[in-house]
Amino acid sequence: MKEKIKIFLDSDLLEKYLLGNTTEIESLKVEQYIAMYPEVRETYNELQESLEIFAKLHAVKSPEGLKEKITARIRSEHQGRKRFFRYAIAASFAAVMFAGASFFFWNQNQDLQEENTVVSNKIKLLEADMKQQLEDVRNQFIVLNNPSTKKYNVKGNQKAKELKAVAYINPVKKLSYINVKKLPHLPEDQCYQMWAEVNGEMLNLGIIEEGGDGQNLMALPYAENAVGYITIEPKGGNQNPTVDNIVANIAY
Amino acid sequence: MSTLLEKHIVELLQERNDKAISLLYDHYGDTLLGVANKVLRNEELAQDVLQESFVKIWKKADSYDPTKAKLFTWLFRITRNTAIDKLRSINTKTDKEIQIDVSDVYNLGVDSIRPEFMDVEEHLDKIEEKYQIVLDALFFQGMTQQEASDELNIPLGTIKSRLKIGLRELRKVYGPAMITFLLNIIG
Numbered sequence: 001m002k003e004k005i006k007i008f009l010d011s012d013l014l015e016k017y018l019l020g021n022t023t024e025i026e027s028l029k030v031e032q033y034i035a036m037y038p039e040v041r042e043t044y045n046e047l048q049e050s051l052e053i054f055a056k057l058h059a060v061k062s063p064e065g066l067k068e069k070i071t072a073r074i075r076s077e078h079q080g081r082k083r084f085f086r087y088a089i090a091a092s093f094a095a096v097m098f099a100g101a102s103f104f105f106w107n108q109n110q111d112l113q114e115e116n117t118v119v120s121n122k123i124k125l126l127e128a129d130m131k132q133q134l135e136d137v138r139n140q141f142i143v144l145n146n147p148s149t150k151k152y153n154v155k156g157n158q159k160a161k162e163l164k165a166v167a168y169i170n171p172v173k174k175l176s177y178i179n180v181k182k183l184p185h186l187p188e189d190q191c192y193q194m195w196a197e198v199n200g201e202m203l204n205l206g207i208i209e210e211g212g213d214g215q216n217l218m219a220l221p222y223a224e225n226a227v228g229y230i231t232i233e234p235k236g237g238n239q240n241p242t243v244d245n246i247v248a249n250i251a252y
Numbered sequence: 253m254s255t256l257l258e259k260h261i262v263e264l265l266q267e268r269n270d271k272a273i274s275l276l277y278d279h280y281g282d283t284l285l286g287v288a289n290k291v292l293r294n295e296e297l298a299q300d301v302l303q304e305s306f307v308k309i310w311k312k313a314d315s316y317d318p319t320k321a322k323l324f325t326w327l328f329r330i331t332r333n334t335a336i337d338k339l340r341s342i343n344t345k346t347d348k349e350i351q352i353d354v355s356d357v358y359n360l361g362v363d364s365i366r367p368e369f370m371d372v373e374e375h376l377d378k379i380e381e382k383y384q385i386v387l388d389a390l391f392f393q394g395m396t397q398q399e400a401s402d403e404l405n406i407p408l409g410t411i412k413s414r415l416k417i418g419l420r421e422l423r424k425v426y427g428p429a430m431i432t433f434l435l436n437i438i439g
Contacts, residue, residue, distance in 0.1 A: 010412075012396040012397055012398070015390055015396070016394075016396070018325065019328075019332065019391070019394045020329035020332075020333065031320065046419070046423070047419075048321065048322045049322075049423065050387075050391075050422050051324070051325060051328060051391055052283075052322070052325075052328075053422055053423065053426050054387055054391050054422060055283050055284075055287055055324070055391065056283045056286075057426065058287070058289070058290055058392075059282040059283045059286040060282060060289050060298070061282055062277075062281050062282055062285045062299070062302070063299065066281075066299055066302070066303070067274070067277045067278075067281065069303065070273065070277060070302070070303050071273050071274055073303065074270055074273050074306060074307060074310050075270055077307065077310070077311075078268070078270055078310075
């Protein structure tokens with residue numbers, strides 16, 4: 001260990017470190033030796049003292065006014081720094097405010113855009129709906145007003161004697177409608193459903209709403225020798241008609 | 253210098269109190285000007301360097317670590333390095349413009365003790381010149397012992413022994429009390 005310290009002290013590392021001429025790695029090594037070995041520490045402290053003594057022996061009387069020049073320069077740099085920090089704080093505050101406002105407006109813009117989309121979608125839906133309804137009414141009008149349209153009175157069978165409906169069939173325009181005028185009252189868990197047998201296939205035409213105003217025309221798919229049926233089905237409608245529950249049929 | 257004063261100055265420096273600069277100047281200004289002068293051998297340039305060094309000291313105050321170096325050692329490093337940078341920039345300029353051989357940092361020997369600085373150097377007369385030269389090489393020129401041996405044409409062993417004796421003499425002859433006395437004469 002003694003040998004190691006001697007080698008270290010014999011090298012110029014400590015002197016180089018004293019003057020600040022060591023590399024970072026060298027500095028770490030020197031600092032480690034200073035911390036670990038009292039002998040090295042003592043030598044370093046003696047060198048520091050000697051340096052101060054030797055330097056003081058070379059002191060030069062500084063000229064008048066140099067001190068004032070230096071203190072004034074440092075004071076102005078210090079002020080500049082303070083001023084800089086003040087501006088920096090003001091600028092930061094402004095930046096934060098700007099960011100906050102930007103976010104607020106961006107957010108609002110985002111909300112408005114969303115609302116705009118919803119509204120325009122609604123308008124489109126309404127438009128489509130209106131067109132559809134208008135088209136329906138026009139078709140109905142054409143069918144009802146056409147001289148070749150035939151009117152069939154439909155009456156219910158034993159199961160629903162009160163049922164009355166009118167079917168309009170136009171073989172020329174190939175359109176047919178049914179208007180259900182009156183339906184016997186059903187228990188809560190049942191409903192009337194409309195079907196059409198077209199080319200041997202049963203098509204579900206939907207549920208007939210009870211308590212309607214008797215003015216609703218339902219479109220029937222047109223086909224040669226098609227048969228329309230009304231059945232009683234469980235509430236909500238059925239996938240296939242319950243043949244036992246047929247209450248009326250319309251052959252057209 | 254008292255450690256108490258050192259502590260006070262360091263505290264002021266790290267509090268960014270500009271009183272620190274005034275105190276530093278009063279206690280170390282002449283010595284640091286001497287350091288810059290030793291490197292540059294030009295009083296005007298040395299004064300510029302002293303000014304730049306104080307600005308650096310002020311700006312770098314946070315980096316001073318009292319556990320690693322005495323305050324003076326830290327001040328010395330900054331001033332000496334600033335002076336060396338100045339010298340290099342002048343040398344580069346001169347080389348380019350006038351091609352005059354300006355003595356550089358490592359130029360040493362009889363040359364370094366010039367008549368115009370004799371009023372300063374005379375305080376060193378209690379130490380033999382052969383020791384002074386080696387101390388100068390170590391502290392001001394920043395030479396390694398090998399470099400000093402090569403530059404001065406003195407065997408390495410002699411450099412080592414002269415350095416040892418020189419340092420011992422320095423501390424013996426000019427202890428802290430003596431230094432204060434001498435500074436009072438200068439002041």
